[in-house]
Amino acid sequence: MAVKEVSKGIYYVGVNERTIHLFEGLWPLPLGVSLNAYMVVGSEKTALIDSVEWSDVECQLDNIAAVEGRSAEPDYLVVNHMEPDHSGGIPELCRRFPEMKVIGNNLTIQMLKGYYGIADDRFVQIGDGETISLGDKTLQFFKTPMVHWPETMMTWVAENSTLFTGDAFGCFGALEGGVVDTEFDTSRYIPEMYRYYSNIVGKYGTPVTNAIKKVGNLPFRFICPTHGPVWHDRIPEIVEIYSRLSSSQWEDGITIIYGSMYGHTAGMASKIADGLAEREIRTIRVHDASRSSMSDMISDAFRYRGLVVGSPTYSMNLFPPVEAFMKAMEVREVKGKVCGFFSNFTWASAALPLLEEYGGKLGWDVVATMNVKMRPDCGCNDTAGFIDALADRFRSEA
Ligand code: FEO
DSSP states (O other): OOOEEEETTEEEOOEEEOSOSEETTTEEOTTOEEEOOEEEEOSSOEEEEOOOOGGGHHHHHHHHHTSTTOOSSOSEEEOSOOSHHHHTTHHHHHHHOTTOEEEEOHHHHHHHHHHHOOOGGGEEEOOTTOEEEOSSOEEEEEEOTTSSSTTOEEEEEGGGTEEEEETTTOOSBOOOSOSBTTSSOOTTHHHHHHHHIIIIIGGGHHHHHHHHHHHTTSOOSEEEESSSOBBSTTHHHHHHHHHHHHTTOOEEEEEEEEOOSSSHHHHHHHHHHHHHHHTTOOOEEEEETTTSOHHHHHHHHHHEEEEEEEEEEETTEEOHHHHHHHHHHHHTTOOOOEEEEEEEESSOOOHHHHHHHHHHHHTOEEEEEEEEESOTTSSOSOHHHHHHHHHHHHHHHO
16 A cells, blocks of 8 residues: 555555455454554654564565655664564564664563564663654653553654554554545444454453553544554544443443354344343344354444343253353453343253353343243243343443
């Protein structure tokens, strides 16, 4: 893509990835993903901010070469984050730019040595809050550990009111012509932001909250993440989404996740969705765990406060796709859900206690359970009571 000036003397030199199907080998990329990197051209020195995947580094080098007024070789490469979607190109950048120094904190440097064997004389180690001058621009570094790895940091250029945030405020989706949100319609990136946050960063809510507190008072006019658009016009909305998700403030709505072998549990899920809609719950998302992507299920489960999970008993366990979903909730330590659990069995009941065990471990507020033997319409279950309990809780909190 063409090199763009984000703000005076700051250029986008990242790449679009539309060929890989799965991010981290797990998460679908129907809209692709951008691997953002930037170049800060000061009056005396030039710094690159982050690299890209190893397989995309030639494209990054082409973009660097296209920056007008650049020095022949950047003086610095700032490594805000070591995950290989941003660091894979570093060895090649070091080969092409033999005098370029690599800026990172103590943990970054350990990882640069361990991953790429970068020599000691390359490094400029910085501490939290320290600065490096480029002449008429100054780089200031803020450690933001676990957003999303322990070494992650952000870089601030006060003269441009620009914050380079690593994965924070990022989203899936390749860029479509524009870079800054003022240049193009960015509405399709918002659902991709929920999916990105919940899938990739979701486990690290407290570190994200801490990072937002740490840098939130900076007078930024541009947020430059490592994925997705550069934010300018939509900064309040983007910061609000990340703040809300990282502090477990969920939107009104109920996600129903179910697994079903022969249709009984699926029928119960449909009945629950119908009943909730009749009781004026307006946002309901239904996922068959065997068919929906784990990525979309996690995204909706993160976004909405209500979560209803149903599973048949399967070999005295949860149905495997439902088990995988509940494990994903446990791994991400998802808090504050208002829940209903339902299950179905024929001769031995194991699913409901297992769902309740997960709910207990995560501290969820389980307001309704239902365990059905054989046919859901056999008269042995109180589906209306189950739906009423959920709907009443939601109405009382509205
Ligand atoms: Fe986009 Fe955590 O790397």
